[in-house]
Amino acid sequence: MKKTILVIVLFVTICLGCYYKSVQRNKKLIFDFAYEMVNVSIPINNVVSKHIECDKIGKAISVILISNFRKEYNKNPKKIYVYTYCxxxxNGTGKEIESPNKSQIYFVEFNDSLIIPVLLNNEAKIVAFSYGLKKGKENYLLRIDGIKEY
Incomplete structure (x- = not known):
């Protein structure tokens, strides 16, 4: 009985450790993206090609959004924080977003007025980021990778 409990505790500990490591890796990737996004010395096209998976229309949308984020951030630059959805x-930074894969949503806080949600795919590439769009009563993210479903 003691061995069974020990095995179960060990298994749960390993699973939680793997999940924590995955979340921290994703946070680091998103933090790098956010830093490069507001860094005016890095061309916007380089940021898009390195961190974002998008189609042709999504690339144009990404370039416009990133240039607007840079302008807004430079009005009041502060330390950048990355939070998971939960x-x-x-902590009141995020807002409810309608998506079946909420474990892949992160919030990036640039300053008090600029907080954006970011959606990752399974390969840890950004497939959606925006202020969140109102569609009915729920908030949705605009996907830029050409896939119509969440």
């Missing part, structure tokens, strides 16, 4: 809701 952390963002708990």
């Amino acid at each position: 952390e963002g809701l708990l």
Whole structure:
């Protein structure tokens, strides 16, 4: 009985450790994206090609959004923070977003007026980022990778 409990505890600990490591890796990737996004010395096209998976129309949208984010951030630059979906809701940074894969949503806080949601795919590439669009009663993210479903 003790061995069974020990095996279960060990298994749960390993699973939680793997999940934590994955979340921290994703946060680091998003932080790098956010830093490069507001860094005016890095061309916007380089940021898009390195961090974002998008189609032709999505690339144009990404370039426009990033240039607007840079302008807004430079009005009031502060330290950048990255939160998971649950952390963002708990600390009041994030807002409810309609998506079946909420574990892949992160919030990036640039300053008090600029907080954006970011959606990752399974390959840890950004497939949606925006202020969130109102569609009915729920908030949705605009996907830029050409896939119509969440």
